[in-house]
Structures are given as structure tokens and as C-alpha cells.
Amino acid sequence: MFRIFKISNEYNMIKHLFIICSSLFLIFISTGCSSSVDNSIKFKNFASGDIYINFRGELISVASGKTVEIKDVTKGTYNYSTTYEVPANTQSSSVQGDVSGNIIIKAGTKILIVYSSTFVDGTYTIYATISSSDDQTNTTGVVTP
Known part of the structure; x- marks a missing residue:
């Protein structure tokens, strides 16, 4: 029972880390490139x-x-x-x-x-x-x- 709790915490941590990294990636993609040319x-x-x-x-x-x-x-x-x-x-x-x-x-x-x-x-x-x-x-x- 102690072992299941430890695996569950690791899974939740990986899931949260994945969500944070994905969110940061999407923010950088959407703000880093401009669709208009200002020349x-x-x-x-x-x-x-x-x-x-x-x-x-x-x-x-x-x-x-x-x-x-x-x-x-x-x-x-x-x-x-x-x-x-x-x-x-x-x-x-x-x-x-x-x-x-x-x-x-x-x-x-x-x-x-x-x-x-x-x-x-x-x-x-x-x-x-x-x-x-x-x-x-x-x-x-x-x-x-």
C-alpha cells in the first residue's frame, strides 16, 4: 500500500510537469512569431x-x-x-x-x-x-x- 501511494505521487508530478512544460511551449510559440510584416x-x-x-x-x-x-x-x-x-x-x-x-x-x-x-x-x-x-x-x- 505504501508503494502504490509513492507511484501515484510520481505519476501526478510527471503529469503536472508535462502540463507546465506544454503551456510554456505554447506561450512561446504564440508570442514569439508575428504574423504581420512591419517593414x-x-x-x-x-x-x-x-x-x-x-x-x-x-x-x-x-x-x-x-x-x-x-x-x-x-x-x-x-x-x-x-x-x-x-x-x-x-x-x-x-x-x-x-x-x-x-x-x-x-x-x-x-x-x-x-x-x-x-x-x-x-x-x-x-x-x-x-x-x-x-x-x-x-x-x-x-x-x-
């Missing part, structure tokens, strides 16, 4: 003309003074390039900065690309700068146009 890329156009970004096989138009945001971008490396309109009477144009390149998206990445321009002595210059919510070390690589 985004914003294109802000402060340039005097409209810009067009070739990104993921689509042409994204951003009018002067406007912002376009692409949400739910999955993780990966993406290439982008920019085409731009020049004002009338422009004799030449040039680009400076991150007008084209690669963007590396990780979990929770937010990218901002800002465009601006100048028009001096008949030369239109468009500038682009990029910033990321990730560590800037090896997050974006610029491809020379």
Missing part, C-alpha cells in the same frame, strides 16, 4: 519635378512634394533605380547620392529615401539620401548609376 519603404519627393522609382518590377510615381509608402515588404535584398523629370530650359542634368542601389530589408526595417533638387545656370541636379531604422553598417549598398 516599409517611404519615398519623399522634395525635388521640383516628379520622380519615378523602378522597384520590385513596378514603376512607382511620386509627384513633387508628395510621399509614397510601400508597406509589408518582405525580408530580402531589393534593387531600385530612379528616373526623374527635368524642368523646361534645362541644358544638362546630373544626379548625386542614393538615386539607385540595393536595399536590404530585415525584420522591422523602415527605409526612407528623400529626393531634392537644384537648378543652377541651366543645370538640374537631383539628390537622394537614404536612411534606415537598422544599423547603417552593411544595410544598404549603393550601385553607381
Whole structure:
């Protein structure tokens, strides 16, 4: 009779331990993985003309003074390039900065690309700068146009 009581206690302890471990496992699974992607890329156009970004096989138009945001971008490396309109009477144009390149998206990445321009002595210059919510070390690589 003493032996049956001891086996019953061991069985109950194992059963309780199994329930606790299973509960902890389910809690970690349900809170550890998010079903939504919180990555985004914003294109802000402060340039005097409209810009067009070739990104993921689509042409994204951003009018002067406007912002376009692409949400739910999955993780990966993406290439982008920019085409731009020049004002009338422009004799030449040039680009400076991150007008084209690669963007590396990780979990929770937010990218901002800002465009601006100048028009001096008949030369239109468009500038682009990029910033990321990730560590800037090896997050974006610029491809020379």
C-alpha cells in the first residue's frame, strides 16, 4: 500500500510537469512569431519635378512634394533605380547620392529615401539620401548609376 501511494505521487508530478512544460511551449510559440510584416519603404519627393522609382518590377510615381509608402515588404535584398523629370530650359542634368542601389530589408526595417533638387545656370541636379531604422553598417549598398 505504501508503494502504490509513492507511484501515484510520481505519476501526478510527471503529469503536472508535462502540463507546465506544454503551456510554456505554447506561450512561446504564440508570442514569439508575428504574423504581420512591419517593414516599409517611404519615398519623399522634395525635388521640383516628379520622380519615378523602378522597384520590385513596378514603376512607382511620386509627384513633387508628395510621399509614397510601400508597406509589408518582405525580408530580402531589393534593387531600385530612379528616373526623374527635368524642368523646361534645362541644358544638362546630373544626379548625386542614393538615386539607385540595393536595399536590404530585415525584420522591422523602415527605409526612407528623400529626393531634392537644384537648378543652377541651366543645370538640374537631383539628390537622394537614404536612411534606415537598422544599423547603417552593411544595410544598404549603393550601385553607381
